[in-house]
Amino acid sequence: MNFNFKKKDYYICPYCFSKHDLDRVGFICENEGEKCENAKIRFIMEFDGGKSKGQMPEFETCDKCGEKTTTKVCPTCNEELPYSIGNYDNLIFSVIGAKEAGKSHYIAVLIDKIMNEIGSSFNCSLQAINDSTINRYRTDFYNPIFRQNEVIRVTRSAKTDASVKQPLIYTLTFKQKSGIGGFFKNNKNKISNVVTIAFFDTAGEDLDSEDTMKAVNRYIYNSSGIIFVLDPLQLEKVRDMLPEEASLPERNTEIEDLLSRTANLIRKANGIKMDKLIDIPVAVAFSKIDAVESLVDSSSSINYESKHISNGYFDLLDFQDVNGTMESLVRSWGGENFANQLSTNFKDYAYFGMTSLGCNPRSNKITKLRPHRVEDPFLWLLYKHKLIKAEKGK
Ligand SMILES: Nc1nc2c(ncn2[C@@H]2O[C@H](COP(=O)(O)OP(=O)(O)OP(=O)(O)O)[C@@H](O)[C@H]2O)c(=O)[nH]1
Ligand SMILES: [Mg+2]
Ligand SMILES: [Zn+2]
Ligand SMILES: [Zn+2]
Secondary structure, X not given: OOOOOOXXXXXXXXXXXXXXXXXXXXXXXXXXXXXXXXXXXXXXXXXXXXHHOOOOOXXXXXXXXXXXXXXXEOOOOOOEOOOOOOOOEEEEEEEEOOOOOOHHHHHHHHHXXXXXXXXXXXXXXXXXXXXXXXXXXXXXXHHHHHHOOEOOOOOOOOOOOHHHHOOEEEXXXXXXXXXXXXXXXXXXXXXXXEEEEEEEEOOHHHXXXXXXXHHHHHHHHOOOEEEEEEOHHHOHHHHHHOOOOOOOOOOOOOHHHHHXXXXXXXXXXXXXXXXXXXXXXXXXXXXXXXXXXXXXXXXXXXXXXXXXXXHOOEEHHHHHHHHHHHHHHHXXXXXXXXXXXXXXXXXXXXXXXXXXXXXXXXXXXXXXXXXXXXXXXXXXXXXXXXXXXXXXXX
């Protein structure tokens, strides 16, 4: 598919988000059957460059037992690296948003959506990289919503709960589509690209000040895409317009404060001057759109299913329609300052509207689960990274 973009000469560990040169990688021997001492203690053999200087080595020979090993680990945090590291793209998608913005519920339904619908439509498949991702997704995200019909609990701060620092890591494998006239028939299942995708669910409270943001900062400034989840119920004008009986969440951090802190953090870490725009695509995703249904024109495209999945490509007309509508809604809802800050800091951004639950939960119970347009921001990021094609649909 797309091998024409420049390959990076570094990789970023999806666990600790440290940047390393391609040949700075550790190996561990897995020859446990033979009772190799290195394997037993998981001794980390540091790759010394050698012939593959500047490139990602494929294997290392164990200095104790002489067996070859392909199990790579990060030299900084010692976690096992995905097999595709350094050979394919490595994308970190971070999900940012204030407390109670809807981040955790969004991640929960998005991953399910990718596995069950995006995969077949875009000829790709999402696979968890290890057991800890499988278990964490099941217990913390999937089971509450899909099994128990209950809301997910508040995400605990990364400072008190170390598991928050563990991202959910997946590989998204794209297969070549068979070509017209059957020319590529034999290649039907050939892998054309593999991307490692790490989803990082932050606790909104960790983003409350630039200082606490440091706990999670590395993944933000190393992101290949940001999904900025915004709760429309936090906008003053929306709160005023909704009927009095509407149950409103407590007021949280001002959305533009969080945006400017995020921009400052990225600028500082990557040395980007104020007169330059930040080159990380930002999808501004309005969550809980079900709760503001009465404020959106009923004929608006936001109310309809998006066409990307049914079309099998990123539908630019549908996208532009939603993007334009959402931006003007945001501005008319009192988000003028937010919108201006976004455009003065980021090169590439777009607005989306979605709902993870499709309903307002009552006493922590999800009455009817109906996710809507949750795929749009994610597909836009894939499109921005040239992983899926786009067309102007009808
Ligand atoms: N109406 C409606 N409410 C939602 C939706 N998604 C989440 N909520 C509500 O918003 C609350 C917070 O959602 P979370 O996903 O936990 O928010 P978060 O951003 O992860 O919050 P922190 O973990 O505190 O940072 C939930 O408990 C729900 O009551 C939605 O799609 N529609
Ligand atoms: Mg959360
Ligand atoms: Zn060995
Ligand atoms: Zn690491």
